[in-house]
Amino acid sequence: MIRATDLTVSHAEPDRPVLSHVDFHIAPAEIVTVVGPNGSGKSTLVRALLGHVALDAGRVERAPGLRIGYVPQRVHVERSMPMTVRRFLSLPRRVGNADAAAALARTGVPGLEGRQITALSGGQFQRVLLARALLGDPQLLVLDEPTQGLDQPGIVAFYKLIEEVRAETGAAILMVSHDLLVVMRASDRVVCLNGHVCCEGTPQVVSAAPAYRALFGAEAQGTLALYRHHHDHDHDHVAQGHHHGPRCAQDH
Numbered sequence: 651m652i653r654a655t656d657l658t659v660s661h662a663e664p665d666r667p668v669l670s671h672v673d674f675h676i677a678p679a680e681i682v683t684v685v686g687p688n689g690s691g692k693s694t695l696v697r698a699l700l701g702h703v704a705l706d707a708g709r710v711e712r713a714p715g716l717r718i719g720y721v722p723q724r725v726h727v728e729r730s731m732p733m734t735v736r737r738f739l740s741l742p743r744r745v746g747n748a749d750a751a752a753a754l755a756r757t758g759v760p761g762l763e764g765r766q767i768t769a770l771s772g773g774q775f776q777r778v779l780l781a782r783a784l785l786g787d788p789q790l791l792v793l794d795e796p797t798q799g800l801d802q803p804g805i806v807a808f809y810k811l812i813e814e815v816r817a818e819t820g821a822a823i824l825m826v827s828h829d830l831l832v833v834m835r836a837s838d839r840v841v842c843l844n845g846h847v848c849c850e851g852t853p854q855v856v857s858a859a860p861a862y863r864a865l866f867g868a869e870a871q872g873t874l875a876l877y878r879h880h881h882d883h884d885h886d887h888v889a890q891g892h893h894h895g896p897r898c899a900q901d902h
């Protein structure tokens with residue numbers, strides 16, 4: 651659906667790129683999650699894939715006519731304006747009442763049409779954002795930090811919803827997230843970013859990769875424990891299953 655090759659992006663300072671030599675791809679019906687520390691270039695990668703930022707080098711290829719539903723990281727501008735959920739769902743593209751109601755029902759917030767956006771809880775707002783993204787019948791959903799501000803049960807419920815949406819619509823899903831444990835369970839593939847791709851692969855492979863553990867420290871121990879618990883067999887495949895970027899410097 652999207653393939654990026656050897657991407658380099660620098661926003662302000664050309665000699666200090668935010669992304670260096672990043673390769674990325676996502677295939678139909680895949681759930682791919684990008685993880686990485688604050689400022690590691692996750693949102694920049696997503697925006698580069700969507701064609702929203704200029705590239706210093708490399709290229710991005712998107713399948714012709716690809717329908718993308720995008721939920722950006724920051725939508726507080728819209729949140730601060732007086733606006734009902736119904737009207738919000740019709741921006742930027744007008745949708746009918748039946749479609750709006752179905753999208754809200756699908757994302758677990760039926761009947762909220764008349765509510766002010768500003769009166770929604772964090773969890774309701776994220777579901778309304780997802781409903782709006784689904785209204786375009788996307789082949790690819792791109793969600794940048796979709797669970798920010800949610801509590802742990804809210805996060806788990808949201809990822810469950812994402813998996814249901816994938817199962818029903820066949821849409822591929824690209825997410826940026828900080829919720830390591832939940833993300834690991836919900837993703838087919840994880841890309842660990844720190845200006846370059848530190849490691850990538852299945853959640854099992856990434857959670858055992860030294861580069862991932864070096865980046866996430868104690869939190870990574872939790873995901874590793876999860877996979878040790880669920881996959882109590884030999885992990886010989888790990889060494890061949892991921893690669894390091896040029897600046898990782900961790901041993902296998």
Ligand SMILES: Nc1ncnc2c1ncn2[C@@H]1O[C@H](COP(=O)(O)OP(=O)(O)OP(=O)(O)O)[C@@H](O)[C@H]1O
Pocket residue numbers: 661662668686687688689690691692693694695
């Ligand atoms: N439009 C911009 N102009 C200048 N610098 C920018 C711009 N957007 C991002 N940056 C810088 O690029 C770097 C990477 O930002 P980015 O938002 O891609 O990281 P991130 O991994 O998504 O971070 P976070 O986890 O904090 O959301 C940061 O140092 C940020 O300040």
